[in-house]
Amino acid sequence: MIKAKTTRQTTVKVKAKPRSAAKPLINQLVVIGVGLIGGSFALALKQAGLVRQVVGVGRSRQNLRVALQRGVIDRAETNAARAVSTADMVFIGAPVGQMPGIFAQIADHLPAHTIITDAGSTKQDVIAAARAHLGVHFKRFVPAHPIAGTENSGAAAAFPELFQNRHLILLPQPDTQAAATRLVRAAWTACGAKITRLDAAEHDAIFGAVSHLPHLVAFALVNLLSQGQGAGRRLGFSGGGLRDTVRIAGSSPEMWRDICVANRAVLVPLLTGYTQQLERMRSALAAADGDALETMFRQAQHTRERWLVRR
Amino acid sequence: MIKAKTTRQTTVKVKAKPRSAAKPLINQLVVIGVGLIGGSFALALKQAGLVRQVVGVGRSRQNLRVALQRGVIDRAETNAARAVSTADMVFIGAPVGQMPGIFAQIADHLPAHTIITDAGSTKQDVIAAARAHLGVHFKRFVPAHPIAGTENSGAAAAFPELFQNRHLILLPQPDTQAAATRLVRAAWTACGAKITRLDAAEHDAIFGAVSHLPHLVAFALVNLLSQGQGAGRRLGFSGGGLRDTVRIAGSSPEMWRDICVANRAVLVPLLTGYTQQLERMRSALAAADGDALETMFRQAQHTRERWLVRR
Numbered sequence: 001m002i003k004a005k006t007t008r009q010t011t012v013k014v015k016a017k018p019r020s021a022a023k024p025l026i027n028q029l030v031v032i033g034v035g036l037i038g039g040s041f042a043l044a045l046k047q048a049g050l051v052r053q054v055v056g057v058g059r060s061r062q063n064l065r066v067a068l069q070r071g072v073i074d075r076a077e078t079n080a081a082r083a084v085s086t087a088d089m090v091f092i093g094a095p096v097g098q099m100p101g102i103f104a105q106i107a108d109h110l111p112a113h114t115i116i117t118d119a120g121s122t123k124q125d126v127i128a129a130a131r132a133h134l135g136v137h138f139k140r141f142v143p144a145h146p147i148a149g150t151e152n153s154g155a156a157a158a159f160p161e162l163f164q165n166r167h168l169i170l171l172p173q174p175d176t177q178a179a180a181t182r183l184v185r186a187a188w189t190a191c192g193a194k195i196t197r198l199d200a201a202e203h204d205a206i207f208g209a210v211s212h213l214p215h216l217v218a219f220a221l222v223n224l225l226s227q228g229q230g231a232g233r234r235l236g237f238s239g240g241g242l243r244d245t246v247r248i249a250g251s252s253p254e255m256w257r258d259i260c261v262a263n264r265a266v267l268v269p270l271l272t273g274y275t276q277q278l279e280r281m282r283s284a285l286a287a288a289d290g291d292a293l294e295t296m297f298r299q300a301q302h303t304r305e306r307w308l309v310r311r
Numbered sequence: 312m313i314k315a316k317t318t319r320q321t322t323v324k325v326k327a328k329p330r331s332a333a334k335p336l337i338n339q340l341v342v343i344g345v346g347l348i349g350g351s352f353a354l355a356l357k358q359a360g361l362v363r364q365v366v367g368v369g370r371s372r373q374n375l376r377v378a379l380q381r382g383v384i385d386r387a388e389t390n391a392a393r394a395v396s397t398a399d400m401v402f403i404g405a406p407v408g409q410m411p412g413i414f415a416q417i418a419d420h421l422p423a424h425t426i427i428t429d430a431g432s433t434k435q436d437v438i439a440a441a442r443a444h445l446g447v448h449f450k451r452f453v454p455a456h457p458i459a460g461t462e463n464s465g466a467a468a469a470f471p472e473l474f475q476n477r478h479l480i481l482l483p484q485p486d487t488q489a490a491a492t493r494l495v496r497a498a499w500t501a502c503g504a505k506i507t508r509l510d511a512a513e514h515d516a517i518f519g520a521v522s523h524l525p526h527l528v529a530f531a532l533v534n535l536l537s538q539g540q541g542a543g544r545r546l547g548f549s550g551g552g553l554r555d556t557v558r559i560a561g562s563s564p565e566m567w568r569d570i571c572v573a574n575r576a577v578l579v580p581l582l583t584g585y586t587q588q589l590e591r592m593r594s595a596l597a598a599a600d601g602d603a604l605e606t607m608f609r610q611a612q613h614t615r616e617r618w619l620v621r622r
Contacts, residue, residue, distance in 0.1 A: 097601070147548060147550045148550065149550070149551075149552070150551075166550070167548055167550070169548075196548075205545075206544075206545045206548050207548070209535075209536055209545055210536065210545055210546060210548055210549035210550075210553050211549070211550065211552055211553065213532070213535075213536075214532060214552055214553045214556045214557075215552065216589070216592050217528060217532055217556065217589075218556055218611070219592070219607060219608050219611040219612075220585065220588035220589050220592060220607075220611075221524070221525060221528055221585065221588075222610075222611035222614050222615050222619075223588050223607060223610055223611050223614070224520075224524075224581070224584050224585050224588050225520055225521065225524075225614070226610065226611075226614040226618075227584070231618075232617075232618060233517075234516075234517045234520055234521055235521060235614075235618035235619060236618065237458060237478055237480075237507075237517050237518070237521055238521035238522070238618075238619060239458045239459065239460070239477070239478070239521075239522065240460075240461075241460070241522055241525055241526065241558075241559040242521050242522065242525045242619065243619055244555040244556070244558045244559070245525045245528065245529055245555070245556055245557075245558070245559060246525075246556075246611075246615055246619060247552075247555045247556070248552040248555070248556060249608075249611045249612060249614075249615045250612055250615050250616065250620070251608075251612070253605050253608035253609040253612055254605060256604075256608050257601045257604045257605040257608060258601070260596060260604055261596070261599050261601045261604065264596040264597065264599060267596055268593055268596050268597050270535070271589055271592065271593040271596070272593070273535050273538070274531065274532065274535050274589065275586045275589055275590070275593075277531035277532075277534050277535050278527070278528075278531050278582055278585065278586055278589075279586070281527050281530070281531060281582065282579055282582040282583070282586075285571060285572070285575040285578055285579050285582070286575065286579050288572050288575060290408070290568045290569070290572045293567075293568045293571055293572065294564050294565060294568040296530060296531075296534060297530050297560075297562075297564035297567050297568060298564040299533075299534055299537065300529070300530040300531075300533040300534050300537075300557075300560045301530075301560060301561055301562070301563075301564055303533050303534070303536070303537035303546075303560075304533050304557055304560045304561050305561065306543075307537075307542075307543060307546035307547065307549075308533075308546060308549060308553065308554055308557060309561070
């Protein structure tokens with residue numbers, strides 16, 4: 001029986017033994033980048049009894065210690081090449097900018113049966129890097145992207161329910177082995193995710209718009225408000241509106257740097273379109289054109305109600 | 312004993328009798344504009360036993376019916392001039408664009424002892440309108456602004472706890488009677504609000520930045536994302552980040568039209584500053600300058616942590 005306390009930053013006790021007497025699906029899972037996503041994936045699979053042992057690989061010894069203490073991983077390792085040499089599944093939860101280096105580092109050490117998957121927020125670049133570096137192992141690489149997260153980072157923020165009822169985008173390539181796709185699909189299903197297949201270019205266009213751009217919007221708003229004299233006093237008067245609008249400005253700067261650079265071909269024109277929307281508002285304001293403003297606000301209210309609330 | 316169910320859109324049973332046997336502070340409260348703010352103010356004062364009777368004035372018979380059904384008001388009235396003729400306190404919770412007309416309409420019908428207050432989100436324009444129209448009654452007008460709200464509007468959304476531990480900005484003018492200020496302060500204190508005095512120009516500058524601008528940011532983002540083919544599908548993949556970022560895009564278009572037009576002298580330069588922040592990001596993206604992006608993101612994360620989380 002596996003029990004996991006789910007509260008963030010508390011110790012999670014997870015026995016290594018799976019729930020059922022049956023052999024777990026994955027004997028050894030190696031998580032490279034034991035952050036919010038990688039840690040939550042490990043916890044969810046442990047809770048489902050799908051994995052026997054989780055080995056965590058990361059740059060920060062402090063974060064690996066937290067992961068061990070919380071029962072997110074069973075063993076810590078700093079050398080990715082050594083770690084993957086006994087892995088049945090390798091899950092890469094590192095910022096997308098590190099993925100090419102990680103692929104290059106592990107390629108020569110992967111056993112011939114190991115399934116590789118990732119959780120990168122951009123897909124065209126990650127798939128290209130995997131194809132360039134994994135060689136013969138590429139056919140067992142199943143690109144994926146869980147649409148889940150909080151504004152908190154690190155193993156301390158991980159919890160097994162993170163993916164419950166959240167979208168998981170699966171992007172097997174024409175040369176991906178069906179058995180590899182099946183295993184990754186089974187793992188994410190066990191995490192409670194709703195699985196959708198998308199083409200990588202469509203994925204990057206969609207998430208550039210609904211995820212990456214909103215982060216830029218929030219980061220830029222906080223930076224503007226932090227400028228000038230009296231900024232602290234001003235922010236002290238803010239209410240729930242601003243707090244929610246900029247919640248995601250608490251997200252990992254490194255992770256979002258990598259995502260935005262990787263998806264800049266999508267983001268640059270989106271930013272142009274966004275500043276055009278703001279220009280329209282500024283013109284209407286300068287002209288005190290209340291009707292034009294109301295029309296814009298009403299359209300936004302309607303879209304939000306139609307698409308973002310009723311889901 | 313007053314009991315009020317606070318869940319939105321449920322019927323609130325509030326007996327007219329105050330909690331204590333003592334005479335309530337306000338015999339008759341007239342609320343002009345029985346929306347989220349005006350309705351919640353009425354409910355909070357009823358719950359505190361500070362008011363004997365609440366008369367609601369509004370343009371929408373449907374909304375007044377809801378207010379009556381939920382016990383937010385005790386009597387509905389469509390004629391503001393008639394309603395205020397017996398009022399001890401008049402609370403104006405209408406969109407700020409309607410305030411000049413309301414002041415003009417009620418000025419000749421106000422008893423000589425009536426205290427007038429408002430909840431307008433902009434203050435320089437409301438104070439100027441009150442001064443222009445209220446005449447001899449201006450000295451009993453106490454401008455105020457509660458920093459509270461949700462993305463829902465109307466009497467159906469009102470609940471008595473809305474103002475608990477929220478900021479209330481009080482802006483008595485040099486010629487405002489001290490007794491009037493005391494009564495309005497006492498009413499808001501009973502609502503659970505934390506009272507701060509600000510100068511009207513400072514108020515408008517602060518809330519232009521921390522409240523009005525974030526609304527424009529959210530409205531513009533939703534409008535951009537709603538454009539083009541496949542917008543619905545795209546929005547269907549959005550997660551909690553976008554949902555929170557654009558929550559306030561659900562706010563009343565009419566109310567926000569009035570606020571933005573009234574405070575356009577503050578908002579136009581803020582929008583300029585905001586688009587400059589976005590331009591900096593776009594330049595860094597176009598140059599694939601990850602370091603510059605990370606610096607901007609880290610600054611935002613730091614500001615958010617320092618000012619917006621630890622409050």
